[in-house]
Amino acid sequence: MPATDSGLLPMQFFSTLDLIALAFFLGAWLAYHVGVEWTEHGRKGLNTRMNAYRDIWMMRMLERDVRIVDTQIMASLQNGTAFFASTSLIAIGGSLTLMRSTDDLLAVASTLPFGIETSRALWELKTIGLAVIFAYAFFKFAWSYRLFNYVAILIGALPPHKDRNKPSARTHAVRTGKLCAAAGLHFNRGQRAFFFAIGYLGWFISPWLFMLATAAVVIVMWRRQFVSDAVQAVKHA
Secondary structure (H helix, E strand, O other): OOHHHOOOOHHHHOOHHHHHHHHHHHHHHHHHHHHHHOOOHHHHOHHHHHHHHHHHHHHHHHHOOOOHHHHHHHHHHHHHHHHHHHHHHHHHHHHHHHHHHHHHHHHHHHOOOOOOOOOHHHHHHHHHHHHHHHHHHHHHHHHHHHHHHHHHHHHHOOOOHHHOOOHHHHHHHHHHHHHHHHHHHHHHHHHHHHHHHHHHHHHHOOHHHHHHHHHHHHHHHHHHHHOOHHHHHHOOO
């Protein structure tokens, strides 16, 4: 795109098909989010079922005098979340690095069999969009990590074993379980952003592949949430 076009609005760089594909992507993400987190059907998914087991875990913890196993589980959850947060930062850096070599990438892409035809400005806008997705994922993982830290503090504040039958002990266990579920919710949202980023990569080739990849990602995630072997394993009898 010539330098004289730098003052154009971003939307003017996109074709009608590009805008349709982007709307499909955002709509699919929003629809999946609503379907999994806000609907009755979503409550039958793997994420919600695991929240019930978080509550059971906290109640079981009250029964244990020694809670070393529980602290090890928390450390594992924190380490996993920290890994994804670090990966998000690397992904953001990688996405922004692509903008420094746009001309080289376009030259390579033009030689590929499917012959990507795009302008420099359009390619950079798509790259910024990818970086935004990873930035969203980072904020979700970072907040999830912080919440897991809070959960660890609440676990440390659990009443001793001898007071396990007191109403205050039960209330504290429920409170801890809810905070743990909130941490898991934000972790799931960050991981969902990673999955949708895979579908977003299709846009660098063509809007049609963008929509196809997005649909494939939604189908894979839906199957894992509702009809996978993992769901069957934790489903109540």
